[in-house]
Every structure is written in C-alpha cells, then in structure tokens.
Amino acid sequence: DTAVSQTPKYLVTQMGNDKSIKCEQNLGHDTMYWYKQDSKKFLKIMFSYNNKELIINETVPNRFSPKSPDKAHLNLHINSLELGDSAVYFCASSQGGQTIQYFGAGTRLSVL
Amino acid sequence: GNSVTQMEGPVTLSEEAFLTINCTYTATGYPSLFWYVQYPGEGLQLLLKATKADDKGSNKGFEATYRKETTSFHLEKGSVQVSDSAVYFCALSANSGNTPLVFGKGTRLSVIA
Numbered sequence: 735d736t737a738v739s740q741t742p743k744y745l746v747t748q749m750g751n752d753k754s755i756k757c758e759q760n761l762g763h764d765t766m767y768w769y770k771q772d773s774k775k776f777l778k779i780m781f782s783y784n785n786k787e788l789i790i791n792e793t794v795p796n797r798f799s800p801k802s803p804d805k806a807h808l809n810l811h812i813n814s815l816e817l818g819d820s821a822v823y824f825c826a827s828s829q830g831g832q833t834i835q836y837f838g839a840g841t842r843l844s845v846l
Numbered sequence: 847g848n849s850v851t852q853m854e855g856p857v858t859l860s861e862e863a864f865l866t867i868n869c870t871y872t873a874t875g876y877p878s879l880f881w882y883v884q885y886p887g888e889g890l891q892l893l894l895k896a897t898k899a900d901d902k903g904s905n906k907g908f909e910a911t912y913r914k915e916t917t918s919f920h921l922e923k924g925s926v927q928v929s930d931s932a933v934y935f936c937a938l939s940a941n942s943g944n945t946p947l948v949f950g951k952g953t954r955l956s957v958i959a
Contacts, residue, residue: 765944775884775933775954779946790946824889826947833878833897833939835947839889 737761740825740838747815748846754811755841757825764830765789766808768800771822771840780823783808784830812843820845848873852936852950859926859957867921867953869910869936877938879903879912879919880947884933893921893934926957 738759747753759766767790768780782790786802797813812819825838853868871877881893881903894903899914908923919936936950 767946775952777935777949777952782944782946784944789944828944830944833945834880834892834895836892837882837890
C-alpha cells in the first residue's frame with residue numbers, strides 16, 4: 735500500500751486553466767504539506783495543514799488554494815494557471831511531534 | 847531564519863569510489879537533520895536522519911554525523927554503485943515537530959561503471 739499517494743502523476747494543461755491535484759495518506763498522520771520543486775530541483779514549502787487547519791502559508795499566490803476535507807486528504811487547487819506554475823508538486827505528511835515527513839511520488843505539472 | 851547549504855553538483859564518480867556530499871546548516875535551537883534521496887523519475891525518500899548532536903544516521907551504506915560544533919551533516923559512502931545515481935537533499939526541521947522541512951538545493955550524483 736502506498737503511504738502517501740498523489741494524483742495525477744502528470745498534468746499537462748494550457749495557461750489560464752484551473753486544475754486540482756489530490757493527495758491522500760494512509761499513515762494516520764495529522765499534518766500534511768505541499769512542497770514545490772522548481773526546474774532547478776529546489777524544494778520549498780507552500781502550505782502546511784494540521785488536523786485540517788491551515789498552519790503555514792508561505793507567500794503563495796491566492797490562485798493556489800489548498801483544501802483539507804479530512805486529516806487524510808490535502809488537495810491543491812490552482813486557478814488561472816501560469817507558465818511559472820510549471821513544476822513538480824510534492825505532498826508530504828507527518829505525525830504530531832515527529833519531524834520525519836513521508837513524501838508522495840510527486841505531480842509534474844506542465845503549463846503550456 | 848533556518849537554512850541549509852549543500853555542495854553544488856553535479857558530482858560524477860566511478861563505481862566503488864568514495865562519496866562525500868557536504869552539508870552545513872543555520873538554525874536556531876537544535877534541529878533534526880535529514881538526507882533525502884530522489885531517484886530519477888521518483889519522489890523523495892528518507893535516506894537517513896539524526897536528531898541530536900553526535901548522532902550518526904546510517905542506511906544502505908550511507909552515513910552522516912550531526913556535528914553541532916561545525917553545524918554540518920556531511921553525507922558519506924565508502925563505495926558507490928551505479929544504482930546510487932540520484933539527487934541528494936540535505937534538510938532540517940525545527941525540533942518542535944509539524945514544521946516544514948527546509949531543504950538544500952540538492953546535489954546530483956552520477957555513478958559510472
């Protein structure tokens with residue numbers, strides 16, 4: 735069983751479209767994250783949710799809206815996609831008080 | 847703020863060579879330190895970790911020692927294999943838990959037969 739799963743794995747879309755990426759974890763963790771990896775492989779935190787509550791939002795444009803319907807899911811919706819949004823997006827999870835994070839396989843988003 | 851600096855790549859080695867990838871950090875308090883690995887086309891996998899000074903993390907022949915005096919967490923392996931070709935990320939986390947990882951920029955390792 736995959737611990738942290740993201741869908742889709744690849745996403746190719748046109749500028750201006752709206753798209754969503756889904757993330758689910760079956761580890762029973764209470765905290766989930768979204769990271770962005772740019773074309774130079776640099777990884778940076780975007781959002782963090784703890785028990786469905788947003789706790790970190792790292793100056794991400796308002797076009798990005800995370801949603802956590804329950805502790806096991808953290809979805810990322812992106813409005814009006816721009817060329818600069820092309821990247822690999824990673825979901826991760828951890829358990830309260832623990833520092834180890836478990837990552838999904840990533841979603842490669844290409845905006846044309 | 848917290849930050850991680852790791853050596854620029856790419857690093858190209860012959861099979862069975864010795865590997866060192868340098869990593870230094872800046873942090874308040876006593877962070878936990880990690881090495882993550884990203885194999886081609888795959889997601890991030892935890893390679894090893896250390897949570898306090900002088901701890902040594904090890905896995906799959908890789909080792910790293912948490913050195914508080916030099917704020918370093920260098921990754922080493924005595925004999926690399928072609929299958930070790932990947933991007934390696936050094937990262938830290940504040941020890942309060944539920945805090946995001948701060949990553950270095952990654953070092954691409956290519957091992958040739």
